[in-house]
Amino acid sequence: MTERLKIKLSIADRVYPLTIDPAQEEGLRKAAKNIEQLAKQFEQNYAVRDKQDVLAMCALQFASKIEQRGIEKQEDNQEVTERLQALEALVTSKLSTL
Template identity: 40%
Template sequence: MGEISIKINIADRVYPLKVNMEEEEIIRRAAKLINDRIKEYQENYAVRDKQDLLSMCVLHYATSALKADKKVTSDDSEITEKVYHLDHILTDFFSKQ
């Protein structure tokens, strides 16, 4: 699929982008998440500066990404250990036959 031109509004600023058609929905949803988070911070904290709000938003999503990455790594390790254990059981079983 080809590229299309879209405009994304984040923190009351418009950003023109060229994106692949299949990524448009994800990018629009991401912008909405960012704007919703900024609005939440504006309502709950005495912060009005857009730069501070964007920094808080970036920290939130970077932390979430790192937690998700750590969980995937941990899950991968557990799965690898279980597969190794299963392989050992099967090897023992078939070597006794």
């Protein structure tokens, strides 16, 4: 049986107790720290008083980054596919002339 770790993360002035795999700890702590930093930026740059609004803005920011990476990866994959098809066509044409 895998050992589980109990940790507490503080996000937006609330403490969240979690039971996790030890391998997840670093990622979760970094994520909580990033959320806290972004929340502070939103609070400083915008007159936002409601923590729920700040957290919603953080969620939107992080989700949009993930979506944008997915779009960019899809575009990269399409470009690679097109280059491979062109290379395959070139090789095929050269082989057919032998």
